[in-house]
Amino acid sequence: MLNLDDRFPRRKLAFFPSPLQPLGRLSERLGVEVWAKRDDVSSGLAYGGNKVRKLEWLVADAIEQGCDTLVSIGGVQSNHTRQVAAVAAACGLKCRLVQEHWAEWEDPVYDKVGNILLSRLMGAKAVLEGEGYSTAVKETWERALDEVRREGGTPYAIPAGASDHPLGGLGYADFADELARQEEAQGLFFDTVVTATCTGSTQAGMAVGFKGQDRPRRLIGIDTAANAEMTRAAVTKIARATAELIGLNRAIEDEDVVIEPRFCGPDYGVPDETTISAIRMAAELEAMITDPVYEGKSMAGLIAMAEAGELDKGAKVLYVHLGGAPALDAYHAAFAG
Numbered sequence: 001m002l003n004l005d006d007r008f009p010r011r012k013l014a015f016f017p018s019p020l021q022p023l024g025r026l027s028e029r030l031g032v033e034v035w036a037k038r039d040d041v042s043s044g045l046a047y048g049g050n051k052v053r054k055l056e057w058l059v060a061d062a063i064e065q066g067c068d069t070l071v072s073i074g075g076v077q078s079n080h081t082r083q084v085a086a087v088a089a090a091c092g093l094k095c096r097l098v099q100e101h102w103a104e105w106e107d108p109v110y111d112k113v114g115n116i117l118l119s120r121l122m123g124a125k126a127v128l129e130g131e132g133y134s135t136a137v138k139e140t141w142e143r144a145l146d147e148v149r150r151e152g153g154t155p156y157a158i159p160a161g162a163s164d165h166p167l168g169g170l171g172y173a174d175f176a177d178e179l180a181r182q183e184e185a186q187g188l189f190f191d192t193v194v195t196a197t198c199t200g201s202t203q204a205g206m207a208v209g210f211k212g213q214d215r216p217r218r219l220i221g222i223d224t225a226a227n228a229e230m231t232r233a234a235v236t237k238i239a240r241a242t243a244e245l246i247g248l249n250r251a252i253e254d255e256d257v258v259i260e261p262r263f264c265g266p267d268y269g270v271p272d273e274t275t276i277s278a279i280r281m282a283a284e285l286e287a288m289i290t291d292p293v294y295e296g297k298s299m300a301g302l303i304a305m306a307e308a309g310e311l312d313k314g315a316k317v318l319y320v321h322l323g324g325a326p327a328l329d330a331y332h333a334a335f336a337g
Ligand SMILES: Cc1ncc(COP(=O)(O)O)c(C=O)c1O
Pocket: 049, 050, 079, 080, 161, 163, 196, 197, 198, 199, 200, 201, 202, 203, 294, 295, 322, 323, 324, 325
């Protein structure tokens, strides 16, 4: 166990441990035992998701540093920025968000419903400017930070996805401890873990946490950025930095970062038929709601790999559900008919 709580400040905001749920009807359909870890329902903050798990550590640092405004960046329908807005509201901080044009998805309500609506509702100032998915430091984000300073505030900078930040990997490294405790209590072990991956710190944190455990697991990151090499570089960099930060006594090897490129659809934020049918299958069999940007793609990967015999028949597979359903309304046209 890494026991990170004893070593780094954390502001507890979510309802952890997140539930572990057997997906009986999906398992029967696929012929492989599949469970879900429901990080999508683990938070009372504005529908939750994976960023709350990461932000518990970043916001504790922001408060310790005396910052009064969280400043972050994402796409227009970013789940991440909605969770930054939620954490800011819950902690009595201000919030400024840069919402860039990242997804080539045309819809008249794309910038009005779902995540961005919720962020505005929670008092965040959402500025729509900039374009192009990238985890690089953007000029739009620098400008937002400067504006907060000019207005007399003290900003705390949170990068896209809370990923490329010294504390970005802690949340999902701690997730590995949480999972191990649940497995021990229930007499289970998941040898295969499937997760969506994009800005990288979710998979990176898990890779570090699992590496610290004695029993090896197969961790498969389903790329959703439609740029597997960029995603691999991000995950590897964050995993190594996190391993160093926590003093892990094992090195993160290149083989520890498995990025599966086949299920990302035509582009970031754009679903294809495989994504849509996976979303329908999870909804119809399990009433488990996934989204067209992230979880629908990781679900598509899980289904396709099971059907192709790429998941061992005797495996116990854990599908990590990282949230994302608030974006669904902005994609209503994909489900018409
Ligand atoms: C719902 C959802 N799933 C998966 C991801 C991918 O997580 P990460 O950016 O940490 O790789 C994100 C955010 O990017 C997300 O919002």
